[in-house]
Amino acid sequence: MKEIKHLINGAFVGSASGRTFEDVNPANGQVIARVHEAGRAEVDAAVQAARAALKGPWGKMSVSERAEILHRVADGITARFDEFLEAECLDTGKPKSLASHIDIPRGAANFKVFADLLKNVATEAFEMATPDGSGAINYAVRRPKGVIGVISPWNLPLLLMTWKVGPALACGNTVVVKPSEETPLTTALLGEVMQAAGVPAGVYNVVHGFGPDSAGAFLTEHPDVNAITFTGETRTGEAIMRAAAKGVRPVSFELGGKNAGIVFADCDLDKAIEGSMRSVFANGGQVCLGTERLYVERPIFDEFVARLKAGAESLVIGTPDDPQANFGPLISLQHREKVLSYYQKAVDEGATVVTGGGVPEMPAELAGGAWVQPTIWTGLADGAAVVTEEIFGPCCHIRPFDREEEAVELANSLPYGLAATIWTENTSRAHRVAGQLEAGIVWVNSWFLRDLRTAFGGSKQSGIGREGGVHSLEFYTELKNICVKL
Numbered sequence: 001m002k003e004i005k006h007l008i009n010g011a012f013v014g015s016a017s018g019r020t021f022e023d024v025n026p027a028n029g030q031v032i033a034r035v036h037e038a039g040r041a042e043v044d045a046a047v048q049a050a051r052a053a054l055k056g057p058w059g060k061m062s063v064s065e066r067a068e069i070l071h072r073v074a075d076g077i078t079a080r081f082d083e084f085l086e087a088e089c090l091d092t093g094k095p096k097s098l099a100s101h102i103d104i105p106r107g108a109a110n111f112k113v114f115a116d117l118l119k120n121v122a123t124e125a126f127e128m129a130t131p132d133g134s135g136a137i138n139y140a141v142r143r144p145k146g147v148i149g150v151i152s153p154w155n156l157p158l159l160l161m162t163w164k165v166g167p168a169l170a171c172g173n174t175v176v177v178k179p180s181e182e183t184p185l186t187t188a189l190l191g192e193v194m195q196a197a198g199v200p201a202g203v204y205n206v207v208h209g210f211g212p213d214s215a216g217a218f219l220t221e222h223p224d225v226n227a228i229t230f231t232g233e234t235r236t237g238e239a240i241m242r243a244a245a246k247g248v249r250p251v252s253f254e255l256g257g258k259n260a261g262i263v264f265a266d267c268d269l270d271k272a273i274e275g276s277m278r279s280v281f282a283n284g285g286q287v288c289l290g291t292e293r294l295y296v297e298r299p300i301f302d303e304f305v306a307r308l309k310a311g312a313e314s315l316v317i318g319t320p321d322d323p324q325a326n327f328g329p330l331i332s333l334q335h336r337e338k339v340l341s342y343y344q345k346a347v348d349e350g351a352t353v354v355t356g357g358g359v360p361e362m363p364a365e366l367a368g369g370a371w372v373q374p375t376i377w378t379g380l381a382d383g384a385a386v387v388t389e390e391i392f393g394p395c396c397h398i399r400p401f402d403r404e405e406e407a408v409e410l411a412n413s414l415p416y417g418l419a420a421t422i423w424t425e426n427t428s429r430a431h432r433v434a435g436q437l438e439a440g441i442v443w444v445n446s447w448f449l450r451d452l453r454t455a456f457g458g459s460k461q462s463g464i465g466r467e468g469g470v471h472s473l474e475f476y477t478e479l480k481n482i483c484v485k486l
């Protein structure tokens with residue numbers, strides 16, 4: 001059985017307590033690895049190692065030297081692509097076709113993009129007049145924030161962890177990462193790549209464990225952590241924010257969503273169906289950007305529902321190794337319980353179940369997996385639980401609308417504001433509606449089309465701050481103004 005240890009100051013170490021937990025393959029329920037659970041002692045050692053490393057070779061390197069190392073990290077991920085793919089798919093059960101297209105390449109890109117950005121980004125300068133006529137010059141410099149606590153989720157483990165670690169390191173910080181307890185493998189594997197690439201000891205530390213009363217809480221409460229970046233559920237964000245309040249430490253949060261898709265009758269229906277299939281069902285619906293509410297203009301409502309139903313029923317359910325499969329299990333039996341409870345709520349609240357709504361029949365060797373059916377509902381009231389609460393499963397409710405203003409109002413009606421999609425061939429309408437939607441990210445005639453230079457994050461209860469491109473520098477550096485009187 002594989003044993004997963006913490007990475008602290010360049011060494012893989014077990015927990016002093018000897019406590020471990022099981023890492024389970026969600027496709028069949030089998031245990032893949034035993035993972036050491038960090039106590040306060042391991043978290044403290046990791047944070048101290050990260051702090052010391054700020055003053056070591058890492059802190060003295062030029063931006064170009066750091067960038068070169070981070071390029072080697074990216075190349076190391078690519079060189080060990082198959083190992084990363086295997087590990088990610090074992091942990092999550094997601095189709096290899098998906099992980100090889102999105103998760104692993106983005107894991108590498110997240111280092112390259114930020115390494116290159118740091119080499120080329122400028123800071124501001126202002127000349128100013130002074131009463132004595134000699135003037136002054138202001139210029140800004142960026143300095144690393146220090147030790148960054150990284151709390152990452154299970155849905156896109158490598159992608160989302162490196163989305164934080166890439167810019168943090170490029171900016172000269174050191175990190176302590178607490179990956180999700182469900183998906184420790186690729187974060188651990190990255191430790192090997194970091195070492196081979198020449199990242200000095202203590203710069204990238206990993207502690208494993210759970211959230212409350214475990215490694216997550218110990219890390220976010222630690223007074224020597226200078227800033228915390230987190231992706232996950234809004235309620236967890238609240239708990240982390242309380243921890244960060246002690247010492248007034250900054251947070252960057254990408255939280256839950258209940259994203260709307262608006263489909264106008266003048267859309268290219270083929271594209272709208274193809275895009276909605278992905279935005280609802282990709283990764284088993286376990287993408288914070290995914291669509292769980294679709295609003296479809298009435299003249300095309302019936303056709304849209306029929307075609308999305310046909311699409312959902314054509315998904316091939318299977319394991320990562322099945323080359324035909326494009327739909328995997330949920331992350332865990334516990335998460336399946338949550339999703340199935342919403343499937344039941346939908347029925348209780350009077351939904352028409354267009355397709356799915358239960359657990360698919362699977363062969364005996366997969367019976368212990370966290371499988372659910374792709375599911376579509378219609379006919380629910382706007383206040384129904386499955387229309388208003390984040391489910392994080394492969395499901396959506398579809399509702400007709402008659403007027404553009406009505407669609408905008410419906411889309412904006414919830415406390416979340418992460419992402420939205422608009423499907424229309426009318427360019428003026430696309431701009432008009434996009435401008436009115438209360439969301440950090442709006443896609444027009446696409447979904448999950450990502451340019452890593454752009455601002456990424458949520459409004460309302462979907463997050464705090466923006467990451468991506470230069471926006472990441474706002475969180476991962478301190479901008480200092482130096483005013484020189486001439």
Ligand SMILES: NC(=O)C1=CN([C@@H]2O[C@H](COP(=O)(O)OP(=O)(O)OC[C@H]3O[C@@H](n4cnc5c(N)ncnc54)[C@H](O)[C@@H]3O)[C@@H](O)[C@H]2O)C=CC1
Nearest residue numbers: 152153179180210211212216217232233236239255288392
């Ligand atoms: N990307 C996203 O937006 C994600 C959303 N979710 C949503 O959250 C629900 C619950 O799933 P979880 O895995 O429990 O998500 P979560 O948000 O609780 O967990 C994400 C990470 O936060 C850590 N964590 C949890 N409580 C913490 C605390 N008090 N202090 C520090 N770290 C803490 C976890 O160990 C994990 O590493 C899901 O059903 C889904 O709806 C879950 C994962 C990702």
Ligand SMILES: O=C(O)/C=C/C=C(\O)C(=O)O
Nearest residue numbers: 163231254287288289450
């Ligand atoms: O950075 C991206 O491209 C994707 C982000 C996705 C999430 O944050 C998520 O699903 O939680």
